Each structure stands twice: as C-alpha cells, then as structure tokens.
Amino acid sequence: MIVEGKKKIWSEYQKDIPDDHYFYVRSCIRQNFFPASEKVFLDIVRNRLGLDFFETPHHTTCGGIAYHSDSIPQETLMTIVARQFALMTEAGYENYVCSCITSFGIYNEIIDTWHHYPELEAKIRGLLWEASKREFKIPKSVVHASDVIYKLRNTILENGKYRLVNKTTGEPLRVVEHIGCHYSKMFPSKGVGGAEYPYVLTGMAEAWGGTVIDYPERRHCCGFGFRQYLVQANRGYSISNTHKKFESMAPFKPDMIITNCPGCPYFLDRWQYVIEELEGKTYGADSKGIPVFTYEEVAGLVLGYDPWDLGLQMHQTAVEPLLDKIGIIYNKEDKYKI
Amino acid sequence: MTDRVLIIGGGPAGLEAANQLNLLGYKPVIVEKEDILGGHLAKWDRLFPEGERADTVLYKLIKPVEHTPVYLNTIVEKADKEGNNFRVKLSGGKEEIVSAILVCAGFSLFPAEKKEEYGYGIYNGVITSSDLEKWFKTGKGVNINNPSKVGFVHCVGSRDEKVCNRQCSKVCCVTAVKQACEIREKFPDSEVFCFYMDLRMFGRKYEDLYLKAQNKYRVRFIRGRVSEVSEDFTGKVVIKAEDTLSSKPLKVSLDLVVLMTGMISNNSIEKISGILSLNRAEDGFIEPADTITKMYDSGKEGIFLAGAVTGPKTIPETLSEARASALAIHNYLSKKTIQ
Amino acid sequence: MNRFGYRLSPSSQIDLDVSDNSLFRDILAGEPGISTCIACGSCVASCSAGVFDKISFRKALHLLEAGMDTEAVALLEGCMMCGKCTLVCPRGINTRHAIVLIKRKLNKG
Numbered sequence: 001m002i003v004e005g006k007k008k009i010w011s012e013y014q015k016d017i018p019d020d021h022y023f024y025v026r027s028c029i030r031q032n033f034f035p036a037s038e039k040v041f042l043d044i045v046r047n048r049l050g051l052d053f054f055e056t057p058h059h060t061t062c063g064g065i066a067y068h069s070d071s072i073p074q075e076t077l078m079t080i081v082a083r084q085f086a087l088m089t090e091a092g093y094e095n096y097v098c099s100c101i102t103s104f105g106i107y108n109e110i111i112d113t114w115h116h117y118p119e120l121e122a123k124i125r126g127l128l129w130e131a132s133k134r135e136f137k138i139p140k141s142v143v144h145a146s147d148v149i150y151k152l153r154n155t156i157l158e159n160g161k162y163r164l165v166n167k168t169t170g171e172p173l174r175v176v177e178h179i180g181c182h183y184s185k186m187f188p189s190k191g192v193g194g195a196e197y198p199y200v201l202t203g204m205a206e207a208w209g210g211t212v213i214d215y216p217e218r219r220h221c222c223g224f225g226f227r228q229y230l231v232q233a234n235r236g237y238s239i240s241n242t243h244k245k246f247e248s249m250a251p252f253k254p255d256m257i258i259t260n261c262p263g264c265p266y267f268l269d270r271w272q273y274v275i276e277e278l279e280g281k282t283y284g285a286d287s288k289g290i291p292v293f294t295y296e297e298v299a300g301l302v303l304g305y306d307p308w309d310l311g312l313q314m315h316q317t318a319v320e321p322l323l324d325k326i327g328i329i330y331n332k333e334d335k336y337k338i
Numbered sequence: 339m340t341d342r343v344l345i346i347g348g349g350p351a352g353l354e355a356a357n358q359l360n361l362l363g364y365k366p367v368i369v370e371k372e373d374i375l376g377g378h379l380a381k382w383d384r385l386f387p388e389g390e391r392a393d394t395v396l397y398k399l400i401k402p403v404e405h406t407p408v409y410l411n412t413i414v415e416k417a418d419k420e421g422n423n424f425r426v427k428l429s430g431g432k433e434e435i436v437s438a439i440l441v442c443a444g445f446s447l448f449p450a451e452k453k454e455e456y457g458y459g460i461y462n463g464v465i466t467s468s469d470l471e472k473w474f475k476t477g478k479g480v481n482i483n484n485p486s487k488v489g490f491v492h493c494v495g496s497r498d499e500k501v502c503n504r505q506c507s508k509v510c511c512v513t514a515v516k517q518a519c520e521i522r523e524k525f526p527d528s529e530v531f532c533f534y535m536d537l538r539m540f541g542r543k544y545e546d547l548y549l550k551a552q553n554k555y556r557v558r559f560i561r562g563r564v565s566e567v568s569e570d571f572t573g574k575v576v577i578k579a580e581d582t583l584s585s586k587p588l589k590v591s592l593d594l595v596v597l598m599t600g601m602i603s604n605n606s607i608e609k610i611s612g613i614l615s616l617n618r619a620e621d622g623f624i625e626p627a628d629t630i631t632k633m634y635d636s637g638k639e640g641i642f643l644a645g646a647v648t649g650p651k652t653i654p655e656t657l658s659e660a661r662a663s664a665l666a667i668h669n670y671l672s673k674k675t676i677q
Numbered sequence: 678m679n680r681f682g683y684r685l686s687p688s689s690q691i692d693l694d695v696s697d698n699s700l701f702r703d704i705l706a707g708e709p710g711i712s713t714c715i716a717c718g719s720c721v722a723s724c725s726a727g728v729f730d731k732i733s734f735r736k737a738l739h740l741l742e743a744g745m746d747t748e749a750v751a752l753l754e755g756c757m758m759c760g761k762c763t764l765v766c767p768r769g770i771n772t773r774h775a776i777v778l779i780k781r782k783l784n785k786g
Contacts, residue, residue: 005460277681
C-alpha cells in the first residue's frame with residue numbers, strides 16, 4: 001500500500017461542507033436500528049459544538065426505500081423530495097444535511113436529473129403545488145451527516161476523552177470502514193475522497209487514533225442491497241455478500257467496523273449472528289464477533305458518552321470487548337436500564 | 339523562401355523525417371521538448387514482434403541526423419506566416435524562419451492512476467507497461483522480485499469512454515503478448531495471465547508471437563476486462579474479471595499486475611494545434627486533410643504531419659509516414675521554388 | 678441448519694488461487710496443441726451431435742483449464758468421435774485426440 005497515492009486521490013475529491021446553519025433530516029430506519037445515533041449527532045453538533053441544526057417534525061421519508069424496492073415511481077419520489085426541500089425553504093435554510101445514505105443518493109440523483117431535464121423539475125413543482133400549495137428552492141448544498149462529523153473530526157478529538165487505541169498495547173485499533181454504496185458510487189465527486197478510496201470515515205478513524213484496513217472486498221456491498229434483502233427469495237444473496245466481506249477482512253484481524261449508512265451497520269452486525277448459526281463461524285480475533293458502529297456512535301465514544309446512552313445495547317454483536325480494549329469506563333448493569 | 343524545415347518533436351517520426359529531408363537537400367531543424375531525442379522509443383527496451391532492441395533502432399534513426407541542429411528542452415510558442423515562410427518563436431527566446439513545418443508531436447501514455455479502480459500508485463504490485471519496459475531496460479524504477487504470478491491488463495485507458503478515450507491504441511495487445519513472453523523467459527517458473535477484450539494481432543508476425551505465447555510460454559489468455567484491483571493480507575494483488583468464455587466471474591491473486599496503458603493525445607498536441615490552427619478530432623489527435631490518401635497533410639499550407647499526432651501507430655508505420663511527409667514537403671517546396 | 682428460510686448461496690466464481698487443473702495439464706502433455714485454442718467455436722459449429730446434445734469442445738477445454746472437470750466432461754459426453762471438429766480447427770488442434778485422452782483418463786479414474 002502506498003499511502004501517498006491515496007492521499008493524492010483524497011486531495012482530488014474534496015467537497016465543500018458548510019460551516020453552520022443546517023436543515024437536518026433523519027433516516028426512516030436508523031431510529032429503530034441504532035436508536036441513539038441521530039440523537040447523539042444532534043447533541044454533539046448543537047450542545048457540544050454550538051452549531052445551528054434545524055429539524056422539523058413535519059419531514060417524512062424521502063421515499064427511497066419504496067423507490068428502490070419498486071413500490072413508487074420516480075415522479076412520486078421527486079414530489080416527496082420536493083416537499084422536503086419546501087420545508088427547508090420555509091424554515092429559511094439552504095444547507096441540507098441528511099442522516100441517511102439512501103436519501104443522500106436520492107437527493108443528488110434528483111438534483112442532477114432536474115439539472116439535465118428542467119421540464120421534469122417544472123412538472124414536479126406543479127405536482128407539489130397541486131398537492132400542498134408549497135414551493136421550494138433547491139438546496140445550496142446537500143451533504144451527508146458523516147461529512148459534517150468528518151469536518152468536525154479534529155474538534156471532536158480535541159474535546160475527546162478516549163481514542164481508538166488499544167489501552168494495553170498502545171497500538172492503534174484496526175478499523176474497517178464501510179461506506180454506503182449511494183454515498184459516492186453514484187456521484188464520486190459528491191463524496192469526500194471519491195468512490196474508490198472514500199476518505200470520509202477513514203479521516204475520522206485516523207484522526208481519532210485508529211488505523212484503517214484496506215481489504216480486497218472493501219468496495220463490496222454490505223449485503224443489504226434493497227431487493228436482495230427485502231425479497232425473501234433473494235435473502236441468500238444478501239447474507240452471502242456479507243459473508244464474502246467478512247471472509248475477506250478476517251485475515252486483517254479488525255477490531256471494529258465503522259459505517260455511515262443505515263443498512264450497512266445493521267446487516268454487518270446482525271448477519272454475523274446468522275452466519276454463526278448457519279456456518280458455525282464467529283469472526284473477530286477472539287471469536288467474539290467484530291463490533292459494528294455508526295460514525296455517530298464512535299464520535300460519541302470518543303467524546304466520552306456513556307455507551308448505553310449511545311444505544312450500544314441494541315447491537316447484536318457485543319461491543320464490550322471493544323469498550324474494554326479502548327479502556328472506556330462503563331457500568332455492566334446499566335446495559336439493560338430503561 | 340528558405341530551405342529550412344522545422345520539425346516539431348524529436349521522436350522516431352521527427353528523426354526519420356529529418357534524415358530524409360537532409361537527403362533531399364533541405365535543412366531540417368528539430369525542436370524537442372525533452373532533454374533527449376527518441377521520444378518513447380528512448381525509454382523502451384525491446385520492440386514487437388521480434389524483440390529487436392529499441393536502442394539499436396534508435397541508433398539507426400539518430401546516427402544519420404547527428405549533425406542536424408536540435409533544440410532540446412524547447413517548445414514552439416508562436417508561428418506566424420510571413421509570405422512563403424513561417425516566423426517561429428521558440429521557448430528560450432530563439433527564433434527560426436522556415437519554409438515548412440512538420441508536426442511530429444507524438445502521443446502520451448494514458449496516466450494509469452486515472453483508472454482509480456486499478457490502484458496504480460496505490461497498490462505496490464500494480465505497474466504499467468512502460469514501468470515494466472523501463473525495468474527490462476535498466477532494472478530500475480519498480481521492484482520485481484521473482485514473481486510467481488503475473489497478470490497483464492489490456493486496454494487501460496483505451497476503448498474506455500469513462501476516461502474519454504474511445505479509441506483502440508492498437509499497439510498494446512501485441513506489447514502485452516511480447517512482455518508476457520519476456521516475463522516467462524526471465525522467470526520460467528512464473529504463471530502469466532493476459533486479460534483482454536479482443537486480441538488485435540493485426541500486424542505481420544504478430545499472430546506468430548501470439549501462437550508462441552500460447553504453446554511455448556503457456557501464457558494464459560482470459561477474455562474479460564478487469565473490473566477492480568485490490569490488495570490482500572499478504573500484499574498480493576487481487577483482481578476480478580469475468581471469464582467471458584465460460585460466463586463466470588473470476589478472481590486471481592497475483593504478485594504483479596501490468597497495466598497496458600494506451601496511447602492518447604496530449605497537451606503538446608493541443609498546444610501546437612492551437613498555435614498552428616490545426617483541426618483535432620474527438621479523440622484529441624490531429625485530423626489530417628484526408629485520412630486515407632493524405633495522412634501527412636494538415637490541410638494548412640506549408641504544415642505537414644507525421645506519426646502518432648494523427649492517432650496511435652506502430653514504429654514502422656510512423657517511419658513510413660515520416661518519409662511520406664518528407665517527400666510531400668519536397669514536392670511542396672519544389673513547386674514554390676518554380677513559382 | 679436452515680431455520681431462517683435461506684442460506685449462503687454457492688459462489689459460481691472461478692477462483693484461480695485454489696483451482697486445480699491437473700487433468701488439463703495431463704491432457705496438454707498428451708496433446709500439446711490444445712494450448713493454442715483461440716476459442717473461435719468452429720468445433721462447436723461443425724459438431725454433428727451438437728445440435729441434439731450439449732456438446733462443446735471449445736468450452737470443455739476452457740473449463741478444464743479452470744479446473745472445472747465435472748462441468749467440462751459433461752460437455753463431451755454426447756461426443757460421437759466423428760472427428761469433424763478436427764477437420765475445421767483453424768489452429769490444427771487434434772481435437773479428436775484430445776477428446777480421446779480426456780475420456781480415457783476418466784474411464785481409468
């Protein structure tokens with residue numbers, strides 16, 4: 001591995017991430033999968049770092065799940081998104097930040113489509129007006145919430161209590177970073193670091209003391225793949241893709257996985273259990289699984305949040321071995337507190 | 339009217355044209371942007387299809403023109419038509435008055451790092467065909483240590499609209515086969531794979547080389563474009579392709595991957611066509627007045643073309659074209675003199 | 678165990694890191710011409726039984742080289758040894774001989 005080569009690519013794929021005043025939209029599914037991630041994100045940026053993040057209870061799904069599982073047509077999707085943009089415009093914001101990678105891909109795809117087909121944008125404006133008497137401006141910037149944490153990574157480290165370092169050995173933790181496919185594979189220039197060697201999570205992991213593993217199936221899908229999981233007959237593909245990734249990363253003995261997509265941490269986490277049931281194989285150097293985190297959870301750990309306030313008890317693969325490696329103080333009994 | 343002819347580019351085309359113009363009684367002047375003559379040939383070790391040494395060929399081209407004036411590290415900055423002549427401003431403040439200009443600005447090799455998924459400059463085991471040629475020639479540049487498995491990836495930056503190069507670079511297929519045989523020759527225990535889309539063995543004796551690669555060197559040809567390259571735990575380079583002849587995805591771990599970088603137009607061609615108002619085609623190369631009967635004719639009076647400025651070519655093709663251009667210049671200048 | 682209603686899907690990927698093509702190498706020793714196949718498909722196009730059965734000398738060779746012996750041999754089972762493919766091969770490969778060698782190897786096994 002030639003790090004200089006990667007740095008060169010990273011320098012070519014830098015994007016503008018606004019400093020402040022964001023309109024924040026949540027993901028449909030993350031609050032069930034990883035319930036504290038978004039809450040912690042808002043707490044970090046608002047209360048710890050004093051930034052302006054506006055959120056409205058009126059926002060809905062972006063429609064991505066339905067769109068990617070062939071339940072709604074593109075015009076419906078675009079009208080839903082137009083309504084989200086209208087909510088942003090009404091609130092007086094221009095910087096749109098979303099928590100979900102699917103949404104991030106959808107927003108970029110739609111804005112790009114409208115750029116090439118202005119008549120379609122006009123049609124959607126008409127549909128939105130007919131449906132809700134709303135109007136909208138296209139956001140000045142669309143970023144993913146992981147872009148924001150990436151931008152703030154050094155500030156988080158400065159305010160941090162822990163680092164991604166093995167307390168006993170002093171060695172950096174070995175981190176697998178997994179990027180949601182729709183973060184930059186659709187539009188490489190929209191992602192920090194591009195599509196082949198994304199830097200957004202690598203930047204966080206390195207800033208916080210870890211070292212990142214580049215394994216052969218790094219670029220492969222987590223296994224969710226929408227239809228692969230949503231259609232039960234295809235579910236074998238879903239787990240087989242996840243299995244392929246774990247087989248590929250296992251020789252590198254990763255300590256943890258960091259992700260930035262709603263589906264990826266879920267499948268990388270939950271499928272480890274199913275693979276164990278099906279194949280009798282448990283990953284991880286100590287055969288305790290490889291803990292999987294959202295980037296907000298990792299930022300929370302670095303900042304010294306109580307692991308159980310981060311919702312880590314909701315993970316299938318136990319996180320305690322990693323907490324112990326870092327030397328995070330936590331109360332075992334609190335894991336199941338209500 | 340002078341008898342001076344400016345040759346832009348001191349590669350095979352420029353050298354051969356200079357020789358022919360000297361023989362015809364003109365005074366060619368070569369302008370070369372690098373600090374040595376020979377272009378890409380000067381960096382090459384051996385040539386297809388029979389493995390002739392590049393420096394022997396280069397010597398044959400340079401020797402006859404050793405007394406021809408050459409500006410090294412120099413480029414053309416401006417050229418103005420003054421009557422029948424051109425007043426040409428060169429970098430470094432020099433000036434030449436010439437009666438004709440021959441553009442032999444050559445080509446560039448596709449920068450392999452642009453195909454990010456192939457990991458050139460990122461994975462240690464990934465090199466280019468020109469890196470390998472340099473290593474054959476000098477033993478320097480890249481570290482090749484008794485590899486047991488080597489893969490050649492054809493069409494890197496050729497036949498690829500994603501990187502804005504639709505054209506076939508023509509010479510890389512046979513170069514890959516030549517280099518694959520050389521690797522097998524140097525490392526008899528190695529296994530060598532060529533990943534190709536089509537094998538374009540168009541020239542005389544190329545098919546013989548391909549046959550030898552199959553039956554003597556046992557090079558394994560896999561029809562399928564490599565989709566991505568990565569590195570495994572031991573530092574081996576893992577490549578994925580489809581084996582299209584069996585319709586199955588394929589994976590192999592290699593010690594060395596050689597990217598066959600294609601021939602593309604470059605800044606020099608862009609710049610000189612701007613200065614001389616020459617037309618360029620969609621592929622970036624200069625468009626001649628007639629692509630079948632007058633490849634040497636730029637369509638602009640007094641300006642001629644030779645070699646890869648009009649698209650990928652082999653060395654023998656380039657040399658033939660250089661001679662054709664020299665003759666065309668002679669015809670042009672003779673007519674002018676009579677007038 | 679399959680109480681989930683799904684399982685890992687078998688991979689169709691050819692993994693050249695682990696594939697064993699010793700049968701191919703045995704045949705190659707007896708009929709070196711097979712290394713020169715250019716996958717043109719003349720053998721399959723001229724096969725007198727190929728329209729009735731799944732016969733492909735071209736593909737069988739290819740699969741043998743990838744170590745997929747079972748799949749390869751299945752493509753030669755219907756061969757009637759007429760030798761028409763030998764007649765048309767542009768590389769002059771003794772295809773019939775190669776098929777005989779493959780069948781002989783397998784019968785011994």
